[in-house]
Amino acid sequence: MPSLMQGESIPTINLTETVTILQYLAEGGQGEVYKVDYNGKTCALKWYKRPAPPDVFYENLAVNVKKGAPNEHYLWPLMLTAKYKGSYGYIMELRPQQYHEFGEFLLNLARFRNYETMINAALNIVESFRILHSKGYSYQDVNEGGFFINPENGDVLICDNDNVAPFGINLGVKGMPRYMAPEVVINMNRPNTHSDRFSLAILLFRLFYIDHPLEGKYTIQFPLTDAIGAQLYGINPIFVYDPDNDRNRPHPQAQPNVIKRWNLFPIDLQVAFTKAFTKGMKDINNRITETEWEDILVRARGQLIKIGGREQFINIYAKQSLPEGVRILKLPHYAIALSNDSKIYECQINQYSVDFSKEAGIVKQSLSNKTILGLGNLSETTWKVKYTGGQMMEVKPKGYAKLEQGAEIDFGSVKGTIY
């Protein structure tokens, strides 16, 4: 039962403003969430259930309010309330309607528009973690309840940021079962940046494959008691596709999604997840960092093209005949499959950039002859192209480089070849 009533007003921490309850929205384990009016603006109020968390928690929230959100993807605490009726809460932006809870994607209540959006959602989650970690903070309670995703464009909003704390500090949270790192499950360590990375890998795995990376035909035979849970998720977790241990392969009836999808997505993802859940399972030095994930996901996205409007992954590691109208741009660090409307991004052609969303180039068919492809220059740099015949050409911003086999494109800081 909601503990605050519609119309009830609560003073903010400095007692100069008030928050007025408009509507009860939802609740989780720790608190209730209300739609509120704050200075004429409609916001969300997270209100802790009694007994309210201790003063250190309140003080940490106050520090986080002062620090401000790491980036625009966080539904960050904007203002703290005064203590009121034995508890307190904080104000954040309201989640817009078009964002869906992560769990809705698992339950097939929300669906990504396409694979590209799915990969972009993963990139947005990873980037938010990268920025949070780079500020010396850790999230500590990474689980599916904290992420809202727009299925149309992959945009991500992260809520439930109340356990975010500087490295080395833990406010008592352990995290949610199935998302905790093994060392946290067995109480060897409190959550920190390293355990965040483990939980992030679980979250990403489920974004792509739905099922859980540590649940397969071995684990499903046990009743999930505390002791067995500690064994399966803490002491001796086994990755479903561990190359050296096939005991816990996905079960066709219990984990059908990962069976269906494992070979669908680029090998880069398989390699990354395999590392995350074998070498990286217990060794924090082998966990995949956000920078690595960004690289892996950008590579994966670079293997996705459209053929006649249909999405197609091109395995850039296989020796194969390319379908009509498909080229490969090979850069020192990336190989990108290209077809009509494919995009290349700033981070791929600018050695000094990590921007995976800024479009630097787009592929278009020639208007007179659809078999001729050109790479449009959307960057601010002039490219230089050398064709196999030896001719050199400059491609100014908004100009096109013809995608001819053997052509070499100099993007400034990196050079690529067309296949």
Next chain:
Amino acid sequence: MGDIWDGFDFPTLDPVNPVNSNMGQAVEQTPSIESIDAMLVKRAMVVFFIIDISGSMKGARIGAVNDAIRNLLPELKKREASNTNAEIRVAILEFSSNANWRTLTPQPVSSFVYDDITYVSGGTNFGKAFHALNEKLTRNAFLSAAAGSYTPLIILLTDGKPSDIALYPEELNQLKKNSWFRYATKAGIAIEEGALSPECKKVLLEFTGNESMVLEAKNTNILSKQIELVTLTGVDFVTQQG
């Protein structure tokens, strides 16, 4: 087909499939995202209701039990719908002089339809109920869900003293050897007269092994609240939602 992509000196990846011939293989068509709908199979959590339908439950008592379970179902359905950890299932055992499963297998709460219990008669033979429960508490029977099972929640509802005072202890002993039973969350609710009867509460204490899990519903008005409390707390605790 267009040009041949020859592969290249890309950094080695551990599980890469070896390229086996110099013939280019055709590109395998990617299934569309609409064709790979998520089908999450969740670990099952079975909630057992063991309901006393002996003669003394006649009238308001059984009516209150029916009403309580009916009111509880929408709450369970709501949890089931938004929950990615557990598939909540319901199993109902009624007992008096004999025990009888009203659910032949545990029913997913999402599609479960509750039939009111109307026929009430006979003694209160706990031993029969314990025996029937023991038979089904195995991976080969009621805990056979594809993705495995959480530890079950077992709720025993009764208003009476045992009619089989000499026999039920042995059945309970057998039941206690069942590890699913040992790990289960167990609660007992003593209804009206039962709440005043030391014999009734003794059975419930033996059954749950935990004094705090023996609840009293001194009148039928609070029965519904008590059932809701133990069920929802039990489900939330085991499935670790929120």
